[in-house]
Amino acid sequence: MAQFIDGKPSRPLRRPDRRHYLRRISTSSMAKERNTVILPSVDVDSDVRAINEGRGIREGNTIHVNGRLYGIKPTAVLHPISVTGFVSLDRGAYKAV
Numbered sequence: 598m599a600q601f602i603d604g605k606p607s608r609p610l611r612r613p614d615r616r617h618y619l620r621r622i623s624t625s626s627m628a629k630e631r632n633t634v635i636l637p638s639v640d641v642d643s644d645v646r647a648i649n650e651g652r653g654i655r656e657g658n659t660i661h662v663n664g665r666l667y668g669i670k671p672t673a674v675l676h677p678i679s680v681t682g683f684v685s686l687d688r689g690a691y692k693a694v
Contacts, residue, residue, distance in 0.1 A: 622634070664681040666680050
């Protein structure tokens with residue numbers, strides 16, 4: 598798990614896995630029971646940069662930035678959870694995309 602010092606992660610956090618991006622979903626994408634998809638309008642790079650610069654609000658293993666909520670995996674990779682620009686899909690809906 599990434600440690601935080603003065604609001605900044607001790608090592609840079611990385612953008613979410615490609616399976617979370619709407620434009621990257623394919624028939625071979627791994628579908629889980631619940632899947633959060635990032636809409637094309639979301640500037641993920643800006644969110645990641647803001648988080649790495651210490652401008653996010655951290656609560657446990659989650660971080661709020663630019664109206665969005667990301668989780669932090671032990672591998673220092675972010676994953677989308679909820680709010681503006683994210684859509685939660687069940688396995689069937691994800692496969693139908």
